[in-house]
Amino acid sequence: MFTDLAHTATQASWDASKRHPFIQQLQAGTLPRETFRYYLIQDHYYLQEFGKLHDLAADQSDDPRVIDQLRAGAEHLRQGEIAVRQTFFDRLDITPEEVAQTPVAPTGYAYTSHLYRSLMTAGPAGAVAGLLPCYWLYAEIGQALAGTGSPVPIYQAWIDTYNAADYTDSMTEQLALANYVATPDNTDQLLAIFEKSSWYELQFWQMALDHEDWSLTPATRRS
Incomplete structure (x- = not known):
């Protein structure tokens, strides 16, 4: 199945995500609150585009199963993950003004651009493959952290979000959808898309830890 191939192909980057300092510090309760705030703002931007991609891909599909599942995923996102983020x-105390004044970070911009490109170049199947790592990796991280949890209540609430039955059920449906849209003709293309999304997931943690912005690095500034 496509999902078996995809999981094997990205095991190294997924393991790196699970061991990333952002995740380790969140579990230990040592992640600076400002870093978590920054992550939430950047993830807010990401989730807005993530939801739009579901609807855009559904608009381009003529397969009732694909349309229904993508629409359901978008609605689940609005009613579940985005709603939890608002709490x-x-x-x-993250205000709309603070969100508006915080630009989308380069990694978040690149990741969402990749998702739109996946839809444009590979159609709805490409969007499904590009969106899947976010669903799947977060579920694996939630499961991995559930045993020990975090001593910080809001970090524990974040862990609980991704280990909850409604989230894992939605993830399972996305796995089935990915296997449904994958064919012998498009599997290589979908795997390449899936691998890039998995790479961006890993970079997203580092983006948050670095409070990444659009500043020029010393090496790129003109003297």
């Missing part, structure tokens, strides 16, 4: 914003 985090409220608890951390």
